[in-house]
Amino acid sequence: MKKKPQPAPETNTANDPVAVIGQLADQSAQKHYYGLQDANLVLAEALRELRLDNEFQAGPDLLAVVMAWSTLVEKFNNTPKQAVEEMISYLRRPELKIPMADDEFNMLEQQLYSDADDAAANINEPVDEAETGADSIVPGIARQQLIDEQIAIVEQLADQAASEGLYGLQDANMLLAEALREAVNDGSAGFDVDFISVLSDWPGLLGQYRKEPKSGAAAIINFLRHPQLKMAVGEDEFAMLQEQLATEVVSESEFTQDLSGGAALEAFVVQDDKTKGNESSSPVSRAAQELVDLLLLESELVSSYLKDIAFGDRESVLNGLQQARDELGRLTNAAKAAGFEGLAQVCAHINLNMQRFLEQVDNFTSERLDLLLEWLSQIQEYLPSFNEGHAGQLVVAGLTDEHWAVPLSFEEMAAVLLKIRSESSAVGEDYETARMETATDEDVSLALPDNVNQELLELLLQELPIHTQQFSEAVQRMQSGGSEKDVDLAQRVAHTLKGSANTVGIKGIAVLTHHLEDILIACAKEQKLPGRGLANSLINASDCLEAMTEALLGSSSPPDDAKAVLQEIIDWANRIDKEGIPDSDTGESPSGIQSALGNVAETIEESAPAQVQATLVRVSATQIEDLFRLSGESIILNSQAQENTRRMKKQMQAMQVQLALLQQLGAELEQLIDLKDLTGRSFGTVGTGFDALEMDQYNELHTASRRMAEAAIDVREISLDVNKELGKMEEILDSQQRMVVDAQEVVMQTRLVxxxxxxxxxxxxxxxxxxxxxxxxxxxxxxxxxxxxxxxxxxxxxxxxxxxxxxxxxxxxxxxxxxxxxxxxxxxxxxxxxxxxxxxxxxxxxxxxxxxxxxxxxxxxxxxxxxxxxxxxxxxxxxxxxxxxxxxRTVSTQTSGxxxxxxxxxxxxxxxxxxxxxxxxxxxxxxxxxxxxLPLSMTYALLTYVGRYRVAIANKGILQIVYSGVGEIVRLDDQETLLLEGNTYPAVRLMDLLHVPHNRKSQRTYSAALLVQNEDKTMAVLVDAISDGLDVVIKSLGHYIGKIPGYIGATILGDGTVTPVLDIPELLRIPARAMADGYAEQLAMDEPESMLPTILVVDDSLSQRRALEQLLTDTGYRVRLARDGIEATEILAQFIPDVVLTDLEMPRMNGIELVSHIRMHKKIRSLPVIMITSRTTQKHRQMAEKAGIDCYLTKPVRDEELLMKIQSLMELGTGKEREIA
CATH class of the missing domain: 3.30.565.10 (Histidine kinase-like ATPase, C-terminal domain)
Structure with a gap:
């Protein structure tokens, strides 16, 4: 169903190119092309906003867009369906900044296609000449009005040149204006879009000419030769004009002085000297006068902040400029809302200059402050006489001064003055009407002003949900037969919302609540509750307010029906103004729709919002995420500290065992020394006259053994003390862990709603x-x-x-x-x-x-x-x-089907x-x-191994842990099943869920089974031994790794290793797990760890073994360790490494004997062997080579040299790790 036509806003087409698009909208409505009408209105509104924000120049950019759009409208009249897609694409251009969502664009596109169908049918039908002419004249009117706009600018430039004595420049402007006027009069203004854009660059050519007369003169003549101008001027005349232009040299200082003086400004305005003296200002309405008074007050506040600036105090300059700029932003919004769009545009320009002053605050001088104060005094002089013909000059006077950070350009000044003159008589008229009749898109706009006060905005966003809910509940109670208290409450809330929205600058909420407040005030005065129709409309309005609130909070898009709801409320308000509140429930609402009420579970008390608001603090989502991250990192670091403490305790226990062994060895040594038959003679004794039976004889060996025993006892005492301290540290870490966990839970509360x-x-x-x-x-x-x-x-x-x-x-x-x-x-x-x-x-x-x-x-x-x-x-x-x-359903509706x-x-x-x-x-x-x-940042997890991989199993969905010996694993219907307490549970192995190969020679029973809830059934997941259970912090797998089914994330354990955290219920829901065996066979062939080369390190020195293990592991090798030759032969009986590194001197079996053993056995005879020893003599080297050593290295060995030797031997050797049958 087509929309009813919406009238285009009234504009002055003589001075406003955007008005061309408004006229196109009117003509579209006359032809019943309502989608095309909406498209024109949307574009016109966007261009007005861009122009007000100084994002589009009044000349080149704006004229090019208007011309391009007019061409598309012409194409729509000829080939409608082909033009629709181009129109939508054009409206989606980023630089236009049209505030429409994708679904709104799609809806507009559908409406345009509907219009296109009608237009195509009209093309095929015979029409009279009047209709044909109307179709074809649409772009022609647009071109004519654009050319008229350009003629006005060129004529002003001609006057400016004449006032400066630049008669050649005046002639050039007059030639151009005459050519354009003749084209319009002859009806041949068939300029294309490109030429319109070029034409709008004429003022820029004149500016370039003033700087460089000779090159600028040539550029001007080339422009006048453009074929579309069709000038009847010969080449000799062009040559004379170019010579005249080149000789009219103006100094830069003269140009600047003229441009900033009053004479230059006078030339901007087209004045009629005959009628100027007879002009008189039209009377201003009381409402308009109130707005003027408000703007004067705002300007005085800006002045007061600037006057408080104290030069020499940088902080004073910063604060003064910032406060003045903020207040100027409010003045800009107020001027725009009052209809002073020209003034608002200049205010935005001054605001830009103040921003530049703030960025370069050290260069802010008294001259610049005087510029600001002088301009404000001119504004205060302009406002009381805004509707007088000459008053607009005060708004732009002095804005070309070089002391401005961004001076106003010549063409911008001309455009602003034209706008101010065109709107001066309309400002008072706009406020003569007591109430609007028609809602527009701008009236329901939720766009925030560019200079919005962030503190006020945050307060509004906190209050909006509370107030809109209060309003909605009060209106619902009124419809259900409430009381006058509900009317008063709704009226107070509407008033509060209106004031807050006006303060921040959100027009959509401000306009709607303004009319709602008026309706509710009327209800309160007449002491009547709204009837059924009015109550339904109020319900619709409350729903719209809630939707607007959600849109501002970012949880949804703006309501599509906002304009229709506002129109409904406006209709009611106008009706009540004339007739009062209806006496009965029979009055029909403008919408005519019966609203159904839903019961609210709980009614919020009126005092609750104030209590809640008093405890609210608005914190950005980024800060909350940072708190989560920091608390999680704290838990991880604390866990690592606890893990290190446990390791230290284990090491202390091992040290105590070694100390006990040392004490035992010391005691045995002491006993051996004390044996009387140890020696017949004491070393280092002095004759005393006593024999051994009469007095114990002690020598240095006795003394050393005693000292060793005492040292062992002392070390044991120290280790006991350290162990006690470690116990205390463990208790402190446990307490800290609890506090960190509690802190994270408190942080998590910030995300709960x-x-x-x-x-x-x-x-x-x-x-x-x-x-x-x-x-x-x-x-x-x-x-x-x-x-x-x-x-x-x-x-x-x-x-x-x-x-x-x-x-x-x-x-x-x-x-x-x-x-x-x-x-x-x-x-x-x-x-x-x-x-x-x-x-x-x-x-x-x-x-x-x-x-x-x-x-x-x-x-x-x-x-x-x-x-x-x-x-x-x-x-x-x-x-x-x-x-x-x-x-x-056989038929689809808006709600289903x-x-x-x-x-x-x-x-x-x-x-x-x-x-x-x-x-x-x-x-x-x-x-x-x-x-x-619910999302997890921390959970309790079970640690287990799946093959060689350690994983953490989140407790999500786990009902029970069943250990070995409880229940029985049997096969029923070719499916492993857990029998437990008379119940059967389908069983699946965790290794199969993760596609990990078994690599076992025989089937091994599982030590634990997890009963997991999987949707509407319970399954048993068989796992190896559960090694530990602990709270873990879940970390994301990162931006570049997407969501992996069955994995919640990863965690960092206390030893620093990263372990995946499994979601068992999700793993069970993933299909095609039955094919795990075939996949596992493939993995078994390509297991990464089995692909690594293996090196056997044989050395009796613990430090040497660990150093070599660290070096080789970091390089990418697997390492096996042996303490001597005997232990190495036992390892070689199990597997064959790629290379053997051995020491020379070792207990039980030395390196020479180990190499001889290797060379004697056929299976390991070709195994590469490298000997690393501290013996450097030639004799030892020859002995090793004779035994079969491949490489002889002396300590200390450089890491690079050792790794190169290993690599070269591996390339020649055959040692690949394999099981030995």
Whole structure:
């Protein structure tokens, strides 16, 4: 259905090129092309905004856009369907900044195609000459008005040149103006878009000429030779004009002086000397005078901030300029709202200069301050006489001064003066009307001003949800038969919203609440409650306010029906102004639609918002994320500190064992020394006259053994003390860990929001769906005070609203059917929220008719999903409604029938990692159960190994841990099954879920089984031994790694290793896991670790073994260690390494003996061997080479040399690790 025509805003087409597009809109409406009309109005509004913000020049940019668009309109008249796509593409151009969402562009495109169909039909039908002329004249009018605009500018330039004595330049301008005027008079102004753009560059050529007369003169003559100008001027005349131009040299100082003086400004304005003396200002209305007084007050505030600046105090200059700039921004908004668009444009230009002054505050001088104060005094002189013909010069006087950071250009000044003159008489008229009659797109705009006060905006965003909810509840109570208190409350809230929105500059909310307040004031004066029609309109307005609030908060797009709702409220306000509040409920509302109310679960007390507001602090999402990250890192670092403490305790225990062994060895040594038969003579003794029986004889060996024993005891005491300190440190770390965890939980609370925050959106969706379906329903929320993660709640809103709409449209019967079945008149819908572990559980119930299995089966057979007569259970049938493009409806409506509702719900819930189940009883209703996991930043996890890989299993979905010996693993129907306490659970191995090969010679029993809830069934997941259980911080896998099914993320353990965190329920939901064995066989062949070369290091020195192990591991080798030759031979009996590194001197079996052993055995005879020793003599080297050493290196060995030797031997050797049968 086509929209009714909307009148284009009245504009002055003589001086405003944008008015051309407005005229095109009017002509489109006359031909009933309402989509084309909307397109023209949208573009016109965008160009006005861009021009006001100084983002489009008044000349070149604007004229080029207008001309290009006019050409597209002409194309639409000839080949409409081809032009539609080009029009939409043109409107989407980024530089136009048209504030429309994709769905709005799509809707406009559909309307244009509808117009195109009509236009195509009209092209094929015979039409009279009048209609044909109207079609063809549209672009012609646009061109003519654009050329008229350019002629006015050129004539002003000619006057300016004459006043400066530049008569050659005056002649050039007059030639151009005459050529343009003749083209218009002859009806041959067929200039294309490119030439219009070139034509608008004429003022720039003149500016260049003033700087460089000779080259500039040539450029001017070349321009005048343009073929589309068709000038009847000979080449000799062009030559004379060029010579005259080249000789008229003006100094830069003279040009600057003239441009900044009053004479230059006078030439900008087209004045009629005969009538100037007879001009008199038109009377100004009281409303306009109030606006003028307000603007004067704002300008005085700007002046006061500037006058407080104290030069020499940099802080004073900064504060003064910033405060003045902020206040100037409010003056700009106020001027624009009052209709002083020319003044607003100049204010924006001054604001830009003040921004430059702030950026270069050290260069801000008293001359620049005087410029600002002088301009403000001119504004204060202009405002009281704004409707006088000469007053506009005061707005732009002095703006070309070189002391400005961004002086106003010549052509910009001309355009501003033309605008000020054209709007001066209209400002007073705009406010003569007590109330607007028609809503426009600008009236419902939610665009924020460029210089919006961020503090005020943040306060508004905090208050908006509270106030809009209060307003909505008060209006609903009024419709249900409330009291005068509800009218007063709604009126106060509307007044508060209006004031806040006006302060910040959000016009859409300010305009709507202004008219709402007037209506409610009228209700209060007449002491009447709104009737049914007015109450319905107020409900629509409250829904629109809530939608606007959500759009400002970024949770949804602006409401599509805002303009229609505002028009409805304006109609009511005008009607009440004339007739008063209707006496009965029979009065029809302008919309004529019956609104259905939903019950609100709880009514918020009037005092609650103030209490909540007092405790609110607005914090950016980035800061919250930083707090999460820091708290998580703190937990990780604390875990690492605890892990290091545990390792130190283990080392201390090992040291105590070694100390005990040392004490034992010391005692044995002491006993050996004390043996009387150790020696017949004491070393170093002095004759004393006593024999050994009469007195113990001690020598140096006795003394050393005693000192060693005492040192061992001292070390043991010290180790005990250190162990005690480590115990205390462990207790401190445990306490710190608890505090860090508590701190993270507190931080997590900042992201939690109450489910009640989405209640208004659900209630609004209920009312809208009831209006569209003509049914009556009530929505009850249970558990709405539960706090959950805000992102999760926002993601759940859309599925919940789909379910709500489906319940009304498909489930709830109409009023008559419900009464026949003995059900309440209004349908009952309940959303019950609950927390279940780390999941949020939502049960959506309705008391409607339930699923129609017959209709579902018929739709399935029609789509070929089922064959006629095919047996299928109700359980299978109910899942069909969640298939894409499946609908039991034969006709689609705005609310259903397209087959995307429940399919979309299921898809969105699965994307959130949740599950969806259905339960329906025919004629009794349906229950949809959603179970959605909440996001985890920290969870309890079980550590286990899968093959060689250590993984962490999140406790999500785990019901019970069953250890070996409890229950029995058997095979039933070729499926491993866990028998436990009379129940059977399908079993699956974690290794198979992750596609990890077994690599076992024989099947090994699993030491633990995890009972996991997987949607509507419980399964057993078999794992190897669970090594530990601990709280872990879950980290994202990074930007470049997408979501991996079955993996929540990764965690950093206390030893610094990164371990994946598994989501077992999600792993179980991934299909095609039965093919894991074949995939595992492939992995078994290509396991990364088995591909690494292996080196056997044999050395009796622990430090040497560790140093070589670290070097080789970091290089990319696998390393096996042996303490001597005997241990090395035992290892070589199990596998063959690629290279052997051995020491020469070792206990039990030295290096020479080890090499001889290797060369004697056939399987390892070719194994490369490198000997590393401290012996440097030729004798030792020859002995080693004789035994079969491949390379002899002496300590210390450079790392690079050793690695090069290993690499060269590996390239020649055959040592590949393999099992030995």
């Amino acid at each position: 109450s489910i009640a925050t989405i209640a208004p959106r659900l209630q609004r969706s209920l009312r809208q769906t009831c209006r569209m379906t003509g049914k009556q329903s009530e929505l009850t929320l249970v558990g709405e005070n539960i706090m959950i993660d805000g992102d999760t709640l926002n993601a759940m809103v859309d599925p919940l609203m789909h379910i709500l709409r489906n319940a009304i449209d498909h489930g709830i019967e109409n009023e008559h059917e419900r009464l026949v079945q003995g059900k309440p008149q209004n349908g009952q819908i309940t959303f019950e929220f609950d927390r279940e572990g780390n999941n949020i559980l939502v049960r959506c119930r309705d008391d409607g008719c339930g699923l129609d299995y017959g209709a579902i089966r018929a739709a399935a057979e029609k789509q070929g999903i089922l064959q006629p007569g095919q047996e299928v259970s109700k359980e299978e049938l109910k899942h069909f409604i969640m298939r894409p493009n499946f609908s039991s 397209r087959g995307v509702g429940m399919a979309m719900v299921r898809s969105q819930i699965i994307n959130l990692g949740g599950t969806l189940t259905l339960d329906s009883v025919q004629a009794q209703g349906m229950t949809i159960e959603l179970r959605v996991p």
